[in-house]
Amino acid sequence: MKTRIKELRARANLTQAELARLVGVRRETIVFLDKGQYNPSLKLAYSIARVFKLPIEEVFLFDQDDPQER
Amino acid sequence: LKNYTRELGLGLALASIFAGLLIWFMVGKIQDPLKIGIAVLVILLGIGTFSWRIVNKKSDLKMGVPAEDEFTKRAKAYAGNQAFEYSMFLWLLIFIFNSSFTKAEPMLGIGILGSALIYGICLWYYKTTGAFNED
Numbered sequence: 001m002k003t004r005i006k007e008l009r010a011r012a013n014l015t016q017a018e019l020a021r022l023v024g025v026r027r028e029t030i031v032f033l034d035k036g037q038y039n040p041s042l043k044l045a046y047s048i049a050r051v052f053k054l055p056i057e058e059v060f061l062f063d064q065d066d067p068q069e070r
Numbered sequence: 071l072k073n074y075t076r077e078l079g080l081g082l083a084l085a086s087i088f089a090g091l092l093i094w095f096m097v098g099k100i101q102d103p104l105k106i107g108i109a110v111l112v113i114l115l116g117i118g119t120f121s122w123r124i125v126n127k128k129s130d131l132k133m134g135v136p137a138e139d140e141f142t143k144r145a146k147a148y149a150g151n152q153a154f155e156y157s158m159f160l161w162l163l164i165f166i167f168n169s170s171f172t173k174a175e176p177m178l179g180i181g182i183l184g185s186a187l188i189y190g191i192c193l194w195y196y197k198t199t200g201a202f203n204e205d
Binding site: 020027 | 136
């Protein structure tokens with residue numbers, strides 16, 4: 001799974017710590033999310049999407065060709 | 071704050087155990103200064119780690135950051151799972167080489183401390199790399 005969190009954060013001028021506080025997680029979680037190394041729960045994905053006022057599928061991108069995501 | 075209270079309760083329980091162990095070491099059969107020294111060092115290390123964690127968690131709470139979130143909870147669960155598996159191998163090795171131990175205490179000590187160490191290493195690894203998320 002890929003995410004646009006880094007790009008959206010930059011656009012919204014949000015630091016990792018600020019986004020973490022807004023969605024109620026630790027900064028380390030945002031670090032791993034930024035790198036695409038962590039698959040968040042649906043609740044966290046929804047909270048993040050709400051911060052950016054976008055639907056979940058525009059923040060988290062599923063690669064259908066990736067066998068792990070089928 | 072709930073997490074903080076739970077942590078404090080756990081810490082107090084551990085501190086009581088440590089204090090009990092300390093008394094046992096001091097007045098019990100073990101009179102070897104080296105062993106007492108090691109015990110005191112372990113106790114100090116435990117108290118130090120606990121205090122550091124409490125201070126960290128308190129500052130996190132002040133900043134409005136949760137002491138634990140879904141990532142850390144998942145990392146802990148995964149580390150526990152992996153540590154259990156590796157500990158089984160450690161205990162298997164201990165039982166294979168049990169004839170090398172003249173007393174049961176060192177054998178049990180290696181098993182218990184080894185398991186704790188394995189869990190610590192697993193937790194550190196998964197928290198810093200997030201590798202548990204690759205599955």
